[in-house]
Amino acid sequence: MSKLFEIPNNEEGREFIKTLRKHLRNSPKGIKLRGRGPRDGSYTQQNSLRLGLSNRFAVYLYTKDTTRIEKVVDLSAPDGYRWISKPTKWHPKFKELVGGI
Numbered sequence: 001m002s003k004l005f006e007i008p009n010n011e012e013g014r015e016f017i018k019t020l021r022k023h024l025r026n027s028p029k030g031i032k033l034r035g036r037g038p039r040d041g042s043y044t045q046q047n048s049l050r051l052g053l054s055n056r057f058a059v060y061l062y063t064k065d066t067t068r069i070e071k072v073v074d075l076s077a078p079d080g081y082r083w084i085s086k087p088t089k090w091h092p093k094f095k096e097l098v099g100g101i
Contacts, residue, residue, distance in 0.1 A: 004059045006036060013057060020059075028066075028090040034058040066091040 007013040017033065024030055035054025051057065067085045074082040087093070 004031075004061050006056045006058050008056050009035075009037075009051070009054050017057065017059070028064050030062055030064050032060045032062060034060065064088070064090045 007016060017031075020031060033051060034057070035049030035051045036058050037049065037055030066088055068088055069083050070086050071081050072084055073080060
């Protein structure tokens with residue numbers, strides 16, 4: 001995960017995040033936000049704040065998972081279940097693995 005930039009926590013900044021998420025929706029990349037800045041009424045810097053309390057947002061870019069783990073029924077297993085790995089739509093061979101959906 002790499003930090004892109006920090007943006008202010010105001011109407012314009014929140015609108016920018018909304019637009020960025022909209023354009024990354026169908027992309028194998030995503031963003032995560034962390035609150036930054038001093039807590040209200042204090043002069044000390046906080047490493048991670050709730051987004052509503054922060055002065056600015058740190059925007060991090062990450063790669064979405066290509067597989068997910070799913071629990072399925074398997075009566076031959078000791079507890080009746082087993083875990084399998086399934087490709088997500090971000091997997092490079094997703095279309096051929098799921099039959100060209």
